[in-house]
Amino acid sequence: MIAQPQTLRRTPWTSQADEAEISHWSTIAQSVAETLAANALERDRANATPRAEAELLRSSGLLNLLVPAEFGGGGGHFESAFHTVRILATADGSISQLLAYHYFNQAGIGFYAAPANQATWWRRTVEGGWLWGDSVNPVDPTLVLTEDGEGYRLNGLKRFSTGSGVGEVIIVNAVIDGGANHGKVLAFVLDTGREGLELLGDWDHLGQRLTASGSVKYTDVAVHPQDILGEVTDEPIASLLTPGVQLGFGNFYLGVAQGALAKGRELLLARKNAWFLSDAESYAHDVIFQRTIGELKARTAAVEALAEKLNRRFDTEVARSHELTAQQRGEYAIAIAELKVVATETGIEVANRIYEVTGASSTANSVGLDLFWRNVRTHTLHDPVDYKKIEVGAHFLHGELQPLSLYT
Known part of the structure; x- marks a missing residue:
């Protein structure tokens, strides 16, 4: 009897968090929250780019909570991540938002990337200590992605790009304009130092001041095949x-x-x-x-x-x-x-x-x-x-x- 090939799982998360896991991450989150609470008001009024806060998230291990353990991550579940977001919000709403967005930007690896390609992405995010920002605001559809050889060129402006001002990478969603793949939406990842990518730092609002949510301008930014997570579909x-x-x-x-x-x-x-x-x-x-x-x-x-x-x-x-x-x-x-x-x-x-x-x-x-x-x-x-x-x-x-x- 010939064995039938099995479909590879799209996502790496296959089980539930147990009490020990939730307690572990909640304890870490509570410690981070206490640190943030000590000067939350002063930091909010200073309205500076939250670089120290990002480093606190990184050094605590919270950035990689959802990364599978086999790739060097925390091996945690979404339930633990939601607990962490809630605990941080009791002390500092800005940093809670920054972390919440990071979790789902980073989790795009499991939702968008083909299973065979995910290991490389998980290793890269752990080894690079990446905090993931985003540039996907759907009510601001000004990005134009055009074919350029084997890759693409990205042009346009995206407002409300949470985490972009402090993250190592930004996940971007953009529609392909022209060519054989016209109309498809791609999710791809750009390092914030990429040529033609400009962080405008124009986030100055009533609240959530330390979310690094400024606009990002793209001028002929090269998007290489290795930058692409995958196509955004209705799966x-x-x-x-x-x-x-x-x-x-x-x-x-x-x-x-x-x-x-x-x-x-x-x-x-x-x-x-x-x-x-x-x-x-x-x-x-x-x-x-x-x-x-x-x-x-x-x-x-x-x-x-x-x-x-x-x-x-x-x-x-x-x-x-x-x-x-x-x-x-x-x-x-x-x-x-x-x-x-x-x-x-x-x-x-x-x-x-x-x-x-x-x-x-x-x-x-x-x-x-x-x-x-x-x-x-x-x-x-x-x-x-x-x-x-x-x-x-x-x-x-x-x-x-x-x-x-x-x-x-």
Whole structure:
């Protein structure tokens, strides 16, 4: 009997994280978060390129959490990565975002590259200590990729390129213009020192200041065959990357809410006396303030429960590899959209209403409580949450799944 050839797995992640793994990476993340928290406000106000922060992520080992152990990586799972993102967000939303984007940019190796080519990419990212930025903003489609011999030439401008200002490499998505492959979308990786690649450093926003998310200009940048990860297709397992990014957002918003709650608790417990109309011995013993903070804590706990469930499920869906169906992928994307809705609204509400229990003195610039609100308010505008509500409603009412995009 002749053995039938087996299809190579698209992705290298085949199992679930155990408690020991999650505990290991959570401990590291907590240590990094404590370091970041020590001067988060000062660094945010300085608004400098986060090179020291990037080195902290690198030296901690967090950059290679998802890289298979056989290639020198941490051998971790996505559930551990989502935990890490959330923990960092309690201290520094910017660096949490930087790491979250890095994880899915780097994971493009497993989602886009042919299985036979992945080993080389995994080794290169570990040996180079790469932090991966991106240049894929789908609402800014100004890149032109044209054939040039065996490779291509890239021209155009991409805004909101997170991590580009500090990463060793940038993953780029661009449509081929002309030639036999006209219309195909390629994912490829460029080192930030490539000739013709210009980092504009123009990121200067209300929040998320240290994400190195400036624009990148490309002028006749050479894209060699060895730079190409693969074609961006609608294959369910390859397109699962996008819901994964949205799940990262949900964990990030949750972490910001938890950080704001922790800071608010600290400030509330430190408040002396009580409101003059109250019979309580302190603000922290006043039922008015207990009710408010209890409401915010309960809502945050509910978001956490949903996030925990979906974080673990991501590894289950990834493990299906090429057997993942479009229906399975679509239904999971809807579940993640549900998290996106409640995480967005809870993150903003907590970061805003925490002032109700911390009082007027907490608005002092030296306190820095505004950092949580500015960060979550800025990033939750990434894509309109109302469209996520529509996705959830359309599926609940009619069983509709959304067409594939870099937002769904």
